Amino acid sequence: MAKINVLPKNIAELIAAGEVVERPGAVIKELVENSVDAGATKITVEIKRGGILYMSVTDNGCGIARDDVPTAFKRHATSKISTAEDLDAIYTLGFRGEALAAISAVSKTEIITRTKDECDGTLCVVEGGVQTIFEEVGCDVGTIITVRDIFYNTPARMKFLKSDVTEANHIAAIIDRMALSHPEIAFRFIRDGKQVLTTAGDGNLNNAIYSVLGREFASSLITAEDRIDGIGVSGMICKPVYCKQNRNGEFFFLNGRLIRSNTAMAALEQAYKNSAMVGKFPCCVLFIDVPPETVDVNVHPAKTEVRFSDERKIFNAVYYTVKNALTKGDTRPEIKVKPTFNPYTPVFTERAEQTTIPVKVNEQVVTKKVTPPEVTKTLKFESPKFEFPVYKNEVEIKDDTVTENKIEEVKKQVTETVIKPDIRYIGQAFNTYIIAEQDGEIYFIDKHAAHERILYNSLKKNSKVDMQELLVPLTVTLTKEEYSVIINNTETLLSAGFDVEDFGNGTVLLRAVPTLLKDEDLNLLISEIADTLSVTGAVNAERLDDIFHTVSCKAAIKGNKYTTDYELKVLAEKVLGDSEVMYCPHGRPVAFKLTKKELEKHFGRTGSVSV
Ligand code: ADP
Numbered sequence: 001m002a003k004i005n006v007l008p009k010n011i012a013e014l015i016a017a018g019e020v021v022e023r024p025g026a027v028i029k030e031l032v033e034n035s036v037d038a039g040a041t042k043i044t045v046e047i048k049r050g051g052i053l054y055m056s057v058t059d060n061g062c063g064i065a066r067d068d069v070p071t072a073f074k075r076h077a078t079s080k081i082s083t084a085e086d087l088d089a090i091y092t093l094g095f096r097g098e099a100l101a102a103i104s105a106v107s108k109t110e111i112i113t114r115t116k117d118e119c120d121g122t123l124c125v126v127e128g129g130v131q132t133i134f135e136e137v138g139c140d141v142g143t144i145i146t147v148r149d150i151f152y153n154t155p156a157r158m159k160f161l162k163s164d165v166t167e168a169n170h171i172a173a174i175i176d177r178m179a180l181s182h183p184e185i186a187f188r189f190i191r192d193g194k195q196v197l198t199t200a201g202d203g204n205l206n207n208a209i210y211s212v213l214g215r216e217f218a219s220s221l222i223t224a225e226d227r228i229d230g231i232g233v234s235g236m237i238c239k240p241v242y243c244k245q246n247r248n249g250e251f252f253f254l255n256g257r258l259i260r261s262n263t264a265m266a267a268l269e270q271a272y273k274n275s276a277m278v279g280k281f282p283c284c285v286l287f288i289d290v291p292p293e294t295v296d297v298n299v300h301p302a303k304t305e306v307r308f309s310d311e312r313k314i315f316n317a318v319y320y321t322v323k324n325a326l327t328k329g330d331t332r333p334e335i336k337v338k339p340t341f342n343p344y345t346p347v348f349t350e351r352a353e354q355t356t357i358p359v360k361v362n363e364q365v366v367t368k369k370v371t372p373p374e375v376t377k378t379l380k381f382e383s384p385k386f387e388f389p390v391y392k393n394e395v396e397i398k399d400d401t402v403t404e405n406k407i408e409e410v411k412k413q414v415t416e417t418v419i420k421p422d423i424r425y426i427g428q429a430f431n432t433y434i435i436a437e438q439d440g441e442i443y444f445i446d447k448h449a450a451h452e453r454i455l456y457n458s459l460k461k462n463s464k465v466d467m468q469e470l471l472v473p474l475t476v477t478l479t480k481e482e483y484s485v486i487i488n489n490t491e492t493l494l495s496a497g498f499d500v501e502d503f504g505n506g507t508v509l510l511r512a513v514p515t516l517l518k519d520e521d522l523n524l525l526i527s528e529i530a531d532t533l534s535v536t537g538a539v540n541a542e543r544l545d546d547i548f549h550t551v552s553c554k555a556a557i558k559g560n561k562y563t564t565d566y567e568l569k570v571l572a573e574k575v576l577g578d579s580e581v582m583y584c585p586h587g588r589p590v591a592f593k594l595t596k597k598e599l600e601k602h603f604g605r606t607g608s609v610s611v
Pocket residue numbers: 030034035038059061062063064072073077078079080094095096097098099100101143
């Protein structure tokens with residue numbers, strides 16, 4: 001049997017260090033957390049080549065007294081825990097006194113630090129766990145820690161590093177999270193010589209969000225706030241059109257601490273289903289408040305993953321808060337027209353002020369009033385006239401002796417049900433988009449998406465789907481997978497309006513279909529529904545939803561195909577008159593608006609300019 005060796009101390013330390021410091025981002029996280037703990041109000045992070053070559057964190061915190069500097073680099077050296085009672089802090093905040101020791105074991109680490117009680121600061125360099133320099137240095141109060149050549153002495157770790165860009169993005173994501181958890185701290189992040197993030201540090205979360213998530217997100221915020229089952233959820237979510245390609249914009253805080261929670265993420269994404277495009281992810285900054293005893297922060301403090309004693313409750317709280325906020329705050333996306341280059345400057349159509357210029361009259365200089373010529377022609381924007389159709393209401397007046405009152409009542413009825421003076425149908429473009437005007441805004445409506453959404457909403461609302469029995473039941477032959485999916489879901493299919501019967505041997509008998517679809521190619525339809533069902537989850541309600549998607553998509557009028565003006569008018573009215581018709585069931589917006597103001601800006605008609 002092989003002899004059991006106790007590992008030499010330096011090897012044991014390297015192994016331990018590798019666990020704390022897996023990649024450059026972990027170093028940045030530890031260093032920035034230390035700066036936060038030191039009470040810094042300004043933290044600057046600089047990295048080169050994804051942090052592999054160089055990382056530095058500068059803060060204006062309390063600094064470390066000279067005598068304490070060597071201790072800070074020792075394992076289990078921490079100023080944050082001294083008694084056994086403080087041990088809880090290990091689990092909650094990750095004070096294990098391990099970070100500086102680990103970082104300096106696997107890199108060349110330099111610290112420059114001074115406390116407010118000292119006149120001079122301290123410079124200390126530790127390379128691969130060995131102190132090489134320790135001397136006095138002039139510096140500001142605070143701490144600068146520089147980490148060079150990470151993993152230079154642990155080539156195995158080095159191999160696991162990803163590309164510079166990936167590591168840098170990882171660091172950027174960590175700083176984003178830090179900046180959002182601490183709006184009271186001014187963060188600066190310099191990546192390969194370029195400043196890529198600054199936050200105000202004024203304590204205003206909105207400002208921090210604006211800096212971190214960008215203007216687009218900040219301008220598309222919807223406030224969300226609710227308390228469900230004792231769980232408070234509050235913060236900001238983005239409008240569905242601003243969803244991102246990845247989950248980097250999803251931020252959850254639990255009792256003030258930034259966390260990762262699959263449950264919260266799933267709830268958020270579920271709430272955006274049907275509003276956001278498939279494959280896109282919402283942005284959010286949500287603060288979840290729960291009684292502390294219901295949370296189990298994972299024992300490994302480097303991980304931010306948390307578990308809740310009742311995940312379902314958290315799911316519901318996040319889901320309903322977001323869903324409610326989305327329904328409340330929904331508005332149609334707006335088209336911004338970038339002003340194009342205009343050769344006729346200025347664009348104003350009014351005459352400029354009269355001015356006086358000196359002119360010579362009979363050798364005498366006099367002043368003369370002149371009026372500059374009009375600089376551009378007035379652009380008159382004439383939209384086609386359109387008479388709103390007056391639909392006849394089914395009101396029969398048989399009795400000649402009806403009283404005035406009755407006539408008034410009838411008139412009122414007619415006006416109320418028929419005239420919608422604020423929606424004006426303008427026309428159709430590319431056989432695909434309806435153009436309509438309402439309240440100083442022009443809407444471009446995707447006719448297919450709109451119709452699809454309207455059908456989908458009505459399918460979901462009505463408990464019974466209108467069914468059409470087929471004169472001759474249709475036998476549909478399916479592939480093995482399609483067949484099994486269909487026969488396993490006959491009940492759900494029936495609720496969606498499809499009467500399907502197992503006919504054995506890979507065939508099913510279709511007896512009735514939703515009336516909406518009676519003219520469709522039913523063979524194709526059934527196999528499409530089978531496809532939809534086989535890719536989605538097992539929950540019944542969701543399956544029905546998916547069938548509704550397919551049905552409404554199939555039955556809706558198609559883009560690029562001719563549709564009568566009458567149908568389009570009705571559609572425009574339905575879309576603009578119903579705030580529930582915002583997105584098609586796949587999450588594409590149904591309509592965009594162009595405001596009068598935006599147009600005026602484009603034509604230089606803003607300000608006092610009239611005509
Ligand atoms: P921990 O943070 O778990 O205490 P670290 O190894 O990260 O352990 O840090 C060790 C000690 O060094 C800290 O407890 C703190 O006293 C000191 N320290 C580290 N970084 C800073 C800093 N930026 N400013 C002031 N003190 C610091």
